[in-house]
Amino acid sequence: MEHPTNSRKKTNLTNDQRQSIYQMLLQQSVNGKLKSETTRDVATLFSVSTRTISRIWHDVKLQLQHGSVVDVSSKRANVIRRKRIQIDLTQVSQIPLRRRTTIRSLAKAINVSKTTMHRRIKEGVLRPHTNAIKPDLTDENKKARLVFCLSTVTRSLSNASPIFHDMFNVIHIDEKWFYLSKPSKRYYLVPNEDEPFRTCKSKKFITKVMFLAAVARPRYDSSGNEVFSGKIGIFPFTTLEPAKRSSKNRAAGTLVTKPILSVTKEVTRSWLIKKVLPAIRSIWPRDHTGPIFIQQDNAKPHIDVNDVEFNHEASKDGFDILLCFQPPNSPDLNVLDLGFFRAIQSLQEQEVLGSIDELISAVKSSFERMPSYELNKVFLTLQTCMKEIMKVRGGNNYKIPHIGKGKLERQGNLPLQIECDENLMYEALAYLAQ
Known part of the structure; x- marks a missing residue:
């Protein structure tokens, strides 16, 4: 059986320790020989193996035989290590x-x-960077973006510097495809765990559903308690159709959820009137006064701001709800594209889904689970992006700034509105006047 001292973790002895070991061994040696218990006791004292002690004593005897001066210093300093390869x-x-x-x-x-x-x-000598393609902007696009950003700048009686509007009267809407599964997914497995096996007839046939989401900025009272979550709703573009034939899953005539794969203006108008407007009326804060703007992008299925049928429905029950367009090619000016959709999708992809109904349920659940304070942070990020857009004269070649919103929130210093430098505003106005 191996002695316990031989199983100790290897320790690199200093030169002083090696010299002390040599002196102890020399004192206890008899005619150049050591007793086994001497080697064991010294090894225990210095927390090294008996082999280390024996090696030191062996080196001492060799040096004495050759008449050399005894030197028990470590030879590690003379070890030639592999030369580090530098990168130019x-x-x-x-x-x-x-x-x-x-x-x-x-x-x-x-x-x-x-x-x-x-x-x-x-x-960290080299840094990895993931690069995403951004929309190609024309000069007219840049001017429209600049005008849009300037239109959100206002002045406060309590603040001498210009600030961005609080955006409490704006509802952002947008559409997004959600998939039952992704063609490629990353998993983290233990060494001997079986790798998951997923099959599909074709990537083209992965079930997907388009959703229309509507969000506004959350509101809190003076004590920081939430009074309005800002989440108007997320609505799937689906219909219920009777099954044409019987199968192992259902009988013929059973209502089955089917996705609408081609969303037209008529479909968008119907969803806005029948789903979005009723949701706004049911949860919108009653103390709000003034018009409410629904901001949409310039996608072809979106209806015109002067749509007669929509405007008629939007003016009912004492509400003044108006449609407006964000600048063309500007997903960075919509909070859903700016970050909220990604947050919802990351939660939805953690679910195991097997049908369209399960996908719809998972997306709605993810929408409801997303904390309102995260949505509030995205609205602040939107204001910081507007500031950067003004700096680059309407372009999109900028990095989304980080102001440490999480830390500011924990400290109770999260701002409601971002300040806009007055010189920056005048520079933008001068550029548009050229």
Whole structure:
């Protein structure tokens, strides 16, 4: 049976410790020999294995036999380690971006191993970056974006600097496809766990449903309690149709949920009138005065702001609800595209789904589970984006700024509105006047 001292974790002894071991062994040796208990006791004292003690004593005896001065210093300082391979960042920056999309291609371009490249990335010498394509903006698009951002800037009696509007009277609507499953999904498995096996006749046939979402900015009282969540609703574009034939799942004539795959102006108008408007009337804060604007993008299925049928329904029950368009090619000016849809989708994809009804239920559940304070943060992000848009004269070549909203919220300092520099506003107006 192996002695307990031999199973100790290996310890690198200092030169002073090695010298002390040598002196102790020398004092207890008899005619150049050691007793087994001596080696064991010294090993226990210094928390090393008996082999380490024996090796030191063996080196001492060899040096004495050759008449050398006894030196028990560690030899680790003389070990030649593998030379670190440096990466010339100047050389990397000169390589075309199309050859810097994978670790393998970049490593080949600068003639280093893939492992070396991976280590440098892990150390932070190089940083990975995911790049998304943004809409191509015309000069007219940029001007429209700039005008839109300037129209939301106002002045407050309590604030000398211009600030962005609180946006409490604006409802953002947009459509999004939600899928029953993704063609490619990432899982994290333990070493011996079986890999999941998923099948489908074709990627084209993955079940999907389009949803119309409507959200406004949440409201809180003076104590920070929520009085309005801002979540108007999320409505699937589906119909109920009787099954044409019997199957193992249902009898003929049973009502089955079917997705509407082609959403037209007529369908959009119907959903706004029959679903969105009633939802607004039922939950909108009663103390609100003035018009309510429903902001939509410029997609073809969206109805015109002067649509007679919609305007007639929108003016009922004492409400003054109006449609308005956001600038063309500007998903960054809608809170749903800016972040809320992604948050809902991340929750929905955690569910195991097997039918359209389960997908609809999961999306609605994810919509309701999303905390209202997260929606409020997206409205603040929208204001910071407007500020950046003004800086780049209506363009979209900017990074979404981070102001530490979570930290500010924990400290109770989360602003209601973002300030806009007065010089920035005048510069934007001067640019439009040119």
